[in-house]
Amino acid sequence: MNITSLRLDTNPITAPRRAFNGAGGSCLNTLPRRIAVLNHHQWRKSGPISCSASPPVAVEEQTSNNSSRIEALSQVSGVLGCQWGDEGKGKLVDILAKHFDVVARCQGGANAGHTIYNSEGKKFALHLVPSGILNEETMCVVGNGVVVHLPGFFKEIDGLESNGISCKGRILVSDRAHLLFDFHQEVDGLREAELAKSFIGTTKRGIGPCYSSKVIRNGIRVSDLRRMDTFPQKLDLLLSDAASRFKDFKYTPDMLREEVERYKKFAERLEPFICDTVHFMNESISQKKKILVEGGQATMLDIDFGTYPFVTSSSPSAGGICTGLGIAPRALGDIIGVVKAYTTRVGSGPFPTELLDKAGDLLRFSGQEFGTTTGRPRRCGWLDIVALKYVCQINGFSSLNLTKLDVLSDLPEIQLGVSYKNPDNTPINSFPADLYVEYETMPGWQTDISSIRNYSDLPKTARQYVERIEELVGVPIHYIGVGPGRDALIYK
Numbered sequence: 001m002n003i004t005s006l007r008l009d010t011n012p013i014t015a016p017r018r019a020f021n022g023a024g025g026s027c028l029n030t031l032p033r034r035i036a037v038l039n040h041h042q043w044r045k046s047g048p049i050s051c052s053a054s055p056p057v058a059v060e061e062q063t064s065n066n067s068s069r070i071e072a073l074s075q076v077s078g079v080l081g082c083q084w085g086d087e088g089k090g091k092l093v094d095i096l097a098k099h100f101d102v103v104a105r106c107q108g109g110a111n112a113g114h115t116i117y118n119s120e121g122k123k124f125a126l127h128l129v130p131s132g133i134l135n136e137e138t139m140c141v142v143g144n145g146v147v148v149h150l151p152g153f154f155k156e157i158d159g160l161e162s163n164g165i166s167c168k169g170r171i172l173v174s175d176r177a178h179l180l181f182d183f184h185q186e187v188d189g190l191r192e193a194e195l196a197k198s199f200i201g202t203t204k205r206g207i208g209p210c211y212s213s214k215v216i217r218n219g220i221r222v223s224d225l226r227r228m229d230t231f232p233q234k235l236d237l238l239l240s241d242a243a244s245r246f247k248d249f250k251y252t253p254d255m256l257r258e259e260v261e262r263y264k265k266f267a268e269r270l271e272p273f274i275c276d277t278v279h280f281m282n283e284s285i286s287q288k289k290k291i292l293v294e295g296g297q298a299t300m301l302d303i304d305f306g307t308y309p310f311v312t313s314s315s316p317s318a319g320g321i322c323t324g325l326g327i328a329p330r331a332l333g334d335i336i337g338v339v340k341a342y343t344t345r346v347g348s349g350p351f352p353t354e355l356l357d358k359a360g361d362l363l364r365f366s367g368q369e370f371g372t373t374t375g376r377p378r379r380c381g382w383l384d385i386v387a388l389k390y391v392c393q394i395n396g397f398s399s400l401n402l403t404k405l406d407v408l409s410d411l412p413e414i415q416l417g418v419s420y421k422n423p424d425n426t427p428i429n430s431f432p433a434d435l436y437v438e439y440e441t442m443p444g445w446q447t448d449i450s451s452i453r454n455y456s457d458l459p460k461t462a463r464q465y466v467e468r469i470e471e472l473v474g475v476p477i478h479y480i481g482v483g484p485g486r487d488a489l490i491y492k
Contacts (some may be wrong), residue, residue, distance in 0.1 A: 074333020145324020
């Protein structure tokens with residue numbers, strides 16, 4: 001993507017408005033008012049362009065209807081990320097969990113970093129344990145599609161227990177889940193070094209190498225811990241394979257012996273958690289229990305649909321729910337997409353609406369955009385409507401959770417990436433690899449909204465921004481985050 005050749009076109013294009021039907025979530029086929037090709041490395045200082053949103057979507061009163069909306073979610077519902085991760089999925093899962101019997105992770109591993117707060121405002125950073133763990137009545141499931149690093153898993157449990165969160169009898173780990181070993185993490189770093197300037201920018205948590213072991217069929221699963229007579233031979237095969245591939249990976253017989261002894265202890269401690277989660281999930285469905293699926297990462301990092309090769313190694317889109325938990329597609333109901341009011345990503349790869357100026361810095365520090373898993377500063381930019389529409393098509397979201405709207409409160413203008421263009425200015429109607437971005441500029445609200453809990457109390461320009469996103473994407477926004485706490489959520 002040649003971002004250096006983008007240019008500013010100061011001639012705005014005016015077109016008919018689009019209407020959004022809030023009840024049905026449909027868009028009429030007319031074009032938005034917009035500004036043509038804007039260099040996304042500039043923060044435009046000219047006068048704002050009025051939002052072309054249609055009359056506001058009907059707003060429900062902030063009453064008991066909020067609870068009834070959640071209660072009306074399908075028996076099996078999901079929460080998935082719409083961007084490149086870090087959208088705030090954990091917070092929504094934590095809020096919804098008290099209305100569900102089971103919260104399940106279906107893919108990824110400790111590369112997920114879900115930050116949640118309990119009722120006292122204490123912060124918890126979860127990586128493998130599902131975000132429903134703070135709700136005492138919720139059973140948490142780590143599905144077969146997850147890769148499990150046992151040292152990290154137990155460290156996370158010990159941290160929860162030390163803070164008064166009981167995990168005993170509340171977490172199930174699939175016997176089909178693959179084990180992620182320390183050497184996978186070492187190999188991850190070696191692989192990144194080997195790629196040099198073309199590195200992916202992984203979390204170096206060993207996720208890719210573990211999934212590689214799974215796909216080439218020499219991986220070790222949780223169920224193998226119950227057969228310690230064959231475990232050493234399987235681990236030897238894995239370690240020998242890594243040594244033959246990477247000259248800087250030093251494998252010795254002592255390493256194998258020490259790792260086997262270590263995993264004998266892990267196997268004993270893990271035994272109470274091990275379960276045939278495929279059976280458990282389907283029995284739960286048969287018993288009419290409510291299940292909430294928590295996605296890790298996000299669709300723009302999907303191994304098939306993301307910005308390949310700068311993606312994760314699993315399927316964080318709707319299809320990954322079925323393959324990662326062993327449940328039928330027809331069992332799935334509502335899927336909520338979580339999207340920031342702007343865009344961030346970590347690691348390498350295309351980022352069409354990225355801001356490399358002071359506006360990007362403002363978003364980063366105002367939004368505290370530093371990775372939960374790695375601590376790396378996140379790349380920041382405007383909300384990419386084209387990518388969001390693409391993700392909504394793939395996942396069929398029933399509604400969206402717009403998060404961190406409060407972070408935009410200091411900006412005099414806010415831009416939406418509404419379309420892509422070829423270098424010759426012809427429009428692109430899909431999500432391509434090489435692209436130019438066209439923006440629509442909207443006025444900011446420049447006032448603190450973090451204490452607001454009723455949608456109607458938001459500044460008019462903030463409501464216009466929310467409704468414009470609905471209008472462009474064609475999916476209603478039911479939840480709006482205005483801060484990190486559990487209560488910092490507006491139900492629309």
